[in-house]
Amino acid sequence: MPVPKGSTIDPERTRAAILEAATAVLYERGLDGVGVAELCALIGVSKETLYRHFGTKDGLVEAVLLARSERVSRWLADSAAAAGDNPRDQLAAVFDALREWYEDPVFRGCAMVNASAQHHVEAVRAITARHLDRYLDLLTGIAERAGAADPPLLGRQLLMLVEGATVVAAHHGTAGTGEQARQAALALLSAAAPASGDD
Amino acid sequence: MPVPKGSTIDPERTRAAILEAATAVLYERGLDGVGVAELCALIGVSKETLYRHFGTKDGLVEAVLLARSERVSRWLADSAAAAGDNPRDQLAAVFDALREWYEDPVFRGCAMVNASAQHHVEAVRAITARHLDRYLDLLTGIAERAGAADPPLLGRQLLMLVEGATVVAAHHGTAGTGEQARQAALALLSAAAPASGDD
DNA sequence: CCGAGATGGTACCGATCGGTTCGATCTTTG
DNA sequence: CAAAGATCGAACCGATCGGTACCATCTCGG
Numbered sequence: 001m002p003v004p005k006g007s008t009i010d011p012e013r014t015r016a017a018i019l020e021a022a023t024a025v026l027y028e029r030g031l032d033g034v035g036v037a038e039l040c041a042l043i044g045v046s047k048e049t050l051y052r053h054f055g056t057k058d059g060l061v062e063a064v065l066l067a068r069s070e071r072v073s074r075w076l077a078d079s080a081a082a083a084g085d086n087p088r089d090q091l092a093a094v095f096d097a098l099r100e101w102y103e104d105p106v107f108r109g110c111a112m113v114n115a116s117a118q119h120h121v122e123a124v125r126a127i128t129a130r131h132l133d134r135y136l137d138l139l140t141g142i143a144e145r146a147g148a149a150d151p152p153l154l155g156r157q158l159l160m161l162v163e164g165a166t167v168v169a170a171h172h173g174t175a176g177t178g179e180q181a182r183q184a185a186l187a188l189l190s191a192a193a194p195a196s197g198d199d
Numbered sequence: 200m201p202v203p204k205g206s207t208i209d210p211e212r213t214r215a216a217i218l219e220a221a222t223a224v225l226y227e228r229g230l231d232g233v234g235v236a237e238l239c240a241l242i243g244v245s246k247e248t249l250y251r252h253f254g255t256k257d258g259l260v261e262a263v264l265l266a267r268s269e270r271v272s273r274w275l276a277d278s279a280a281a282a283g284d285n286p287r288d289q290l291a292a293v294f295d296a297l298r299e300w301y302e303d304p305v306f307r308g309c310a311m312v313n314a315s316a317q318h319h320v321e322a323v324r325a326i327t328a329r330h331l332d333r334y335l336d337l338l339t340g341i342a343e344r345a346g347a348a349d350p351p352l353l354g355r356q357l358l359m360l361v362e363g364a365t366v367v368a369a370h371h372g373t374a375g376t377g378e379q380a381r382q383a384a385l386a387l388l389s390a391a392a393p394a395s396g397d398d
Numbered sequence: 399c400c401g402a403g404a405t406g407g408t409a410c411c412g413a414t415c416g417g418t419t420c421g422a423t424c425t426t427t428g
Numbered sequence: 429c430a431a432a433g434a435t436c437g438a439a440c441c442g443a444t445c446g447g448t449a450c451c452a453t454c455t456c457g458g
Contacts, residue, residue, distance in 0.1 A: 029319070114317055117312070120232060132371040167362040167366055172335075187391070243406095244405085246448090255446085
């Protein structure tokens with residue numbers, strides 16, 4: 001029962017609790033895989049409350065995706081930052097974080113990409129595009145600091161590797177995917193920035 | 200009106216025509232984005248006929264995905280084979296084919312991956328896994344013939360690149376994606392098979 | 399030219415969908 | 429204690445869902 005009822009009536013807290021619980025359910029079951037009634041039952045909230053806070057199922061979906069995009073992006077950026085100043089180490093740290101994610105039993109791929117894959121609502125597609133933009137910024141920054149010959153190019157190639165590893169881990173098997181992707185990323189970095197990462 | 204009615208009553212041909220028309224509609228609109236009634240109207244066939252041939256909407260979906268997987272896999276393999284005996288040329292040809300696909304205005308990502316992204320039916324997930332298996336076989340074969348140090352590793356890394364490029368092209372913009380992925384693939388090949396492709 | 403079978407069109411079924419409404423219950427505020 | 433507001437639970441709405449049934453029509457093999 002993720003939403004503690006009554007103890008303290010605080011709309012902000014209720015909204016946050018709905019958001020968190022709905023994020024997990026919608027990720028596991030898919031956006032169209034669970035109706036509003038069942039969703040409310042699962043997260044322990046009435047339909048009226050949910051609709052008062054989010055107006056529409058699409059509104060809830062957008063809020064869920066925005067929050068998740070924020071959380072995931074920050075998590076990856078923090079992982080890179082925690083690896084120190086060496087861009088090569090930062091890149092390795094990003095893929096270590098991804099590997100950890102892939103091994104989580106609830107892992108089911110990138111929620112934003114999954115959402116855009118069949119939900120053709122424009123707002124959802126925009127959220128996904130912005131999410132990928134954030135990934136790209138992070139990776140391009142690493143490429144720049146590593147002294148890559150063409151940082152935007154390497155950034156985009158690394159983005160493909162990140163998303164490809166996520167797809168493969170979700171739909172073809174987790175085994176080794178994170179480590180294999182990490183090696184490929186470092187190989188691409190070495191090829192694009194021959195004298196990188198060791199100063 | 201993709202299904203020419205009546206002219207020749209031939210169940211096999213009707214089934215094939217439904218399959219082809221449904222493939223296009225379900226790819227464009229998404230598996231859950233169009234109901235059976237509307238689907239039948241769009242492809243010009245009655246519900247009874249559709250259900251007689253495929254039994255169930257899920258049955259139709261599985262048949263559509265199987266046929267599409269077959270077609271796409273063969274197209275990529277043929278593209279590689281047409282590039283001659285040099286494995287490096289074959290790899291480049293695969294990504295040239297992908298680039299052509301990405302630029303098609305109806306391109307919306309990998310249909311199998313899209314289907315598995317939110318449709319948690321086991322049969323669909325199995326079809327997607329087998330589809331990725333075929334990609335992997337093609338790419339691992341190229342890696343082997345190129346003399347890669349670890350062909351299964353390189354094959355899986357190239358698979359990530361293929362799927363990642365497809366995701367990025369679908370959700371982050373087509374511009375340059377195919378060419379960037381091609382360069383990354385060749386860089387990975389060069390790094391893994393130093394003396395490859397030039398004999 | 400007639401019977402068998404494939405098809406189209408339509409009405410229909412129960413279930414579920416997203417969304418609204420209402421009254422009872424609870425907490426907080428004054 | 430009283431008023432305000434948040435929440436629950438359930439009933440309810442029209443629309444749509446996947447799937448079935450029925451019958452007229454059409455094509456083809458004998």
